[in-house]
Amino acid sequence: xxxxxxxxxxxxxxxxxxxxxxxxxxxxxxxxxxxxxxxxxxxxxxxxxxxxxxxxxxxxxxxxxxxxxxxxxxxxxxxxxxxxxxxxxxxxxxxxxxxxxxxxxxxxxxxxxxxxxxxxxxxxxxxxxxxxxxxxxxxxxxxxxxxxxxxxxxxxxxxxxxxxxxxxxxxx
Numbered sequence: 001x002x003x004x005x006x007x008x009x010x011x012x013x014x015x016x017x018x019x020x021x022x023x024x025x026x027x028x029x030x031x032x033x034x035x036x037x038x039x040x041x042x043x044x045x046x047x048x049x050x051x052x053x054x055x056x057x058x059x060x061x062x063x064x065x066x067x068x069x070x071x072x073x074x075x076x077x078x079x080x081x082x083x084x085x086x087x088x089x090x091x092x093x094x095x096x097x098x099x100x101x102x103x104x105x106x107x108x109x110x111x112x113x114x115x116x117x118x119x120x121x122x123x124x125x126x127x128x129x130x131x132x133x134x135x136x137x138x139x140x141x142x143x144x145x146x147x148x149x150x151x152x153x154x155x156x157x158x159x160x161x162x163x164x165x166x167x168x169x170x171x172x
Contacts, residue, residue: 016115016116016117016118016119016128017115017116017118018030018101018102018113018114018115018116018130019113019114020104020106020111020112020113020114021111021112021114022106022107022109022110022111022112023109023110023111023112028104028106028111029104030101030102030103030104031102031103031104032083032084032101032102032103033083034083035083035084035087035100035101035102035103036083036086036087036090037086040086040090041081041083041086044086045080045085045086045089046080047080084101087099087100087101098131113130115130
């Protein structure tokens with residue numbers, strides 16, 4: 001297998017895009033900044049010095065020539081700035097996963113979601129879906145994670161108190 005470079009230009013040109021607008025109104029603004037980890041942007045997704053794109057161990061993506069003709073560029077970027085690409089390129093721990101696309105604030109009402117479907121998944125029998133979630137600074141609405149943290153914290157506190165009492169009683 002040959003590694004494939006998925007450049008930010010390719011993702012912008014051939015990745016799926018989403019637009020949401022309230023019925024009868026203009027498009028709603030989606031916040032696509034800070035959707036990837038800062039360390040990924042600064043350290044992980046940069047092209048190494050001395051990288052040779054004409055190496056026999058490297059092949060260009062399937063649609064590279066089309067992007068190259070449209071953009072007029074034929075070089076690799078020195079740093080990947082497209083946060084959608086950074087999220088897409090991060091490996092998932094499980095076969096079923098989600099990737100953050102954007103954050104958006106919506107008022108109650110009817111909305112229309114327009115999807116430009118560009119990245120085909122039928123070649124590897126994949127599937128896609130969209131998840132809209134309501135979140136806060138503590139995460140989503142699920143009480144499981146907060147309850148689990150609270151339970152583990154209380155268990156650690158009780159264990160610490162138990163060991164303090166045992167250590168004081170066994171001192172000679």
